[in-house]
Amino acid sequence: MQRYLVTGVSGFVAKHFLNLLEEKGEPCEVIGLDVNSSSIGGYRFPISVEVMNLLDSQAINNFIVKFKPTRILHLASFSSVAESWKSPVTSFNNNTNIFLNVLDPLRMNNIPCKVLSVGSSEEYGVVTPAELPLRETQPLNPGSPYGVARVAQEQLSRLFAQGYGLDVVMTRSFNHIGPGQRDQFVISSFVKQVVQARRAGHKSLVLRSGNTKVIRDFLDVRDVVRAYFELLVNGRKGEVYNICSGIGQSLDHVLSTLSELTGVTITQEVAPELLRPNELLEIVGSAGKIHSELGWTPRIDFRTSLLDMVDYWDDKLSQDGNPDIPR
Amino acid sequence: MQRYLVTGVSGFVAKHFLNLLEEKGEPCEVIGLDVNSSSIGGYRFPISVEVMNLLDSQAINNFIVKFKPTRILHLASFSSVAESWKSPVTSFNNNTNIFLNVLDPLRMNNIPCKVLSVGSSEEYGVVTPAELPLRETQPLNPGSPYGVARVAQEQLSRLFAQGYGLDVVMTRSFNHIGPGQRDQFVISSFVKQVVQARRAGHKSLVLRSGNTKVIRDFLDVRDVVRAYFELLVNGRKGEVYNICSGIGQSLDHVLSTLSELTGVTITQEVAPELLRPNELLEIVGSAGKIHSELGWTPRIDFRTSLLDMVDYWDDKLSQDGNPDIPR
Numbered sequence: 321m322q323r324y325l326v327t328g329v330s331g332f333v334a335k336h337f338l339n340l341l342e343e344k345g346e347p348c349e350v351i352g353l354d355v356n357s358s359s360i361g362g363y364r365f366p367i368s369v370e371v372m373n374l375l376d377s378q379a380i381n382n383f384i385v386k387f388k389p390t391r392i393l394h395l396a397s398f399s400s401v402a403e404s405w406k407s408p409v410t411s412f413n414n415n416t417n418i419f420l421n422v423l424d425p426l427r428m429n430n431i432p433c434k435v436l437s438v439g440s441s442e443e444y445g446v447v448t449p450a451e452l453p454l455r456e457t458q459p460l461n462p463g464s465p466y467g468v469a470r471v472a473q474e475q476l477s478r479l480f481a482q483g484y485g486l487d488v489v490m491t492r493s494f495n496h497i498g499p500g501q502r503d504q505f506v507i508s509s510f511v512k513q514v515v516q517a518r519r520a521g522h523k524s525l526v527l528r529s530g531n532t533k534v535i536r537d538f539l540d541v542r543d544v545v546r547a548y549f550e551l552l553v554n555g556r557k558g559e560v561y562n563i564c565s566g567i568g569q570s571l572d573h574v575l576s577t578l579s580e581l582t583g584v585t586i587t588q589e590v591a592p593e594l595l596r597p598n599e600l601l602e603i604v605g606s607a608g609k610i611h612s613e614l615g616w617t618p619r620i621d622f623r624t625s626l627l628d629m630v631d632y633w634d635d636k637l638s639q640d641g642n643p644d645i646p647r
Numbered sequence: 648m649q650r651y652l653v654t655g656v657s658g659f660v661a662k663h664f665l666n667l668l669e670e671k672g673e674p675c676e677v678i679g680l681d682v683n684s685s686s687i688g689g690y691r692f693p694i695s696v697e698v699m700n701l702l703d704s705q706a707i708n709n710f711i712v713k714f715k716p717t718r719i720l721h722l723a724s725f726s727s728v729a730e731s732w733k734s735p736v737t738s739f740n741n742n743t744n745i746f747l748n749v750l751d752p753l754r755m756n757n758i759p760c761k762v763l764s765v766g767s768s769e770e771y772g773v774v775t776p777a778e779l780p781l782r783e784t785q786p787l788n789p790g791s792p793y794g795v796a797r798v799a800q801e802q803l804s805r806l807f808a809q810g811y812g813l814d815v816v817m818t819r820s821f822n823h824i825g826p827g828q829r830d831q832f833v834i835s836s837f838v839k840q841v842v843q844a845r846r847a848g849h850k851s852l853v854l855r856s857g858n859t860k861v862i863r864d865f866l867d868v869r870d871v872v873r874a875y876f877e878l879l880v881n882g883r884k885g886e887v888y889n890i891c892s893g894i895g896q897s898l899d900h901v902l903s904t905l906s907e908l909t910g911v912t913i914t915q916e917v918a919p920e921l922l923r924p925n926e927l928l929e930i931v932g933s934a935g936k937i938h939s940e941l942g943w944t945p946r947i948d949f950r951t952s953l954l955d956m957v958d959y960w961d962d963k964l965s966q967d968g969n970p971d972i973p974r
Contacts, residue, residue: 416799420735420736459786463806469799
């Protein structure tokens with residue numbers, strides 16, 4: 321029976337991963353770690369959550385020695401690029417160092433375990449249009465402290481696999497979307513605002529945003545966690561895999577699709593404070609490697625993701641009892 | 648007047664840097680930081696040493712705010728590749744994290760200061776013979792936890808320069824040699840053993856070592872610190888420079904030169920425990936960039952370095968009062 325350790329267990333991606341485990345129905349046991357206490361339940365498999373600061377290497381070591389996980393999904397991360405510019409030390413510690421704190425006990429205590437090291441498309445950094453779609457062989461040129469931290473995490477993963485024989489598999493994950501995502505992320509914020517307008521009976525909405533010409537590779541979180549599961553089962557030790565849709569969507573296209581799905585006319589207004597200097601116009605990945613090696617391919621199309629997000633925000637805003645006043 | 652902050656001030660390279668400052672004779676003030684207390688003096692410029700663990704970010708911040716250095720030479724490092732395999736977390740913390748702890752206070756407190764971030768040829772990692780001599784444009788492919796830590800340090804340096812405008816200059820420094828180097832380094836260990844044999848009146852020596860066919864790029868520490876000084880004065884912000892001789896020397900050639908210089912016949916014997924798996928046969932850098940930009944070029948030839956190291960060990964072993972029994 322697999323014993324899963326999921327770090328960052330109270331987050332958006334973890335929730336969908338637990339749902340997938342439930343769907344799979346294979347017997348397993350899960351312990352989640354998180355900085356905040358949270359009650360997670362309602363699954364058929366046993367699950368518990370321990371509050372832990374992953375900077376406390378001794379506590380993690382003790383925990384891992386005791387629990388002896390067979391699979392680790394490491395989702396805990398300070399993943400904001402903007403925050404990494406404001407607090408580079410904090411960002412670095414809470415990405416690279418916490419990862420090392422989770423990984424090294426396996427080496428030191430000789431615990432056999434498959435580890436998924438979740439990285440980011442931010443590792444690629446500045447790229448030229450001719451290099452798209454980005455493949456795993458692309459040189460890494462990180463453009464933010466967060467990107468540097470993820471590159472270090474990946475390089476350490478590779479060395480732990482090659483040098484110590486640890487069964488570590490790495491990802492470079494592109495933008496996620498899906499129900500349950502917080503509104504600090506661009507698409508979820510768009511959907512929330514449109515749903516708020518519709519609930520308030522408005523037929524139109526002025527939506528402030530950064531540059532909507534930018535093109536990004538968005539993948540539904542349910543496809544993301546399916547890829548993670550496949551990698552935890554069959555990913556090759558020491559290898560890195562892009563997790564992406566392979567399709568570029570402009571934010572303009574997102575807005576027009578949202579308008580069509582909800583019947584709300586959207587007028588976009590540029591918010592200067594949301595324009596990012598030197599922002600790359602287009603970032604799209606190739607999922608060719610994980611497709612050819614593991615047969616994984618996205619199942620949820622972009623329109624379906626958006627529809628599910630509309631439903632999510634509709635439910636959430638009605639539960640919050642504050643549906644009518646856009647915040 | 649320049650206010651120098653030198654981290655790792657009790658080390659081999661720092662000592663030669665202080666000697667160079669003395670030689671230059673320009674008015675300056677130096678504060679050294681080190682984990683161990685050490686009394687350093689005898690210079691015409693004021694110098695003091697503070698004991699500090701660079702993992703203590705608050706202490707460093709307070710110190711930097713108070714001292715307001717104008718130039719930082721960051722030499723503190725856990726620089727052993729072998730140790731980084733044994734204790735990757737410790738190696739990472741004591742390279743990347745201590746560097747960030749020194750750098751970030753300049754950003755947070757807006758202190759104008761030129762910083763030299765000392766990196767390593769280990770950042771290049773696995774390379775093919777066709778890629779020699781290594782230039783700064785070579786993709787980085789670190790092959791040890793220490794190498795990964797140095798890559799992260801360099802990438803963070805570049806971002807701090809580009810993103811925050813900090814005046815950081817980076818190096819990739821190749822193997823150092825010179826008087827004062829500890830005998831945990833290969834050449835210094837060779838010289839010490841040969842000098843011990845000569846002092847004991849032996850005409851020949853059986854010297855155990857790893858693979859002596861390997862070719863490395865050795866640069867005299869006095870040329871190294873001259874390069875560091877030039878970079879602290881004129882190095883371009885956010886740029887990385889190889890610090891190397893550009894000349895490959897095989898360890899066999901080192902041994903034959905030593906034999907010639909001392910009159911001791913050396914028989915090499917392979918020590919299996921010193922053979923490193925996957926060791927690269929040849930690593931040589933190009934110093935073209937620092938030469939063309941700053942006019943720096945090595946002044947001390949390899950033979951002179953070895954002679955000075957022979958004299959150093961002769962002096963040291965006679966002072967230690969234990970000249971006759973090889974350890």
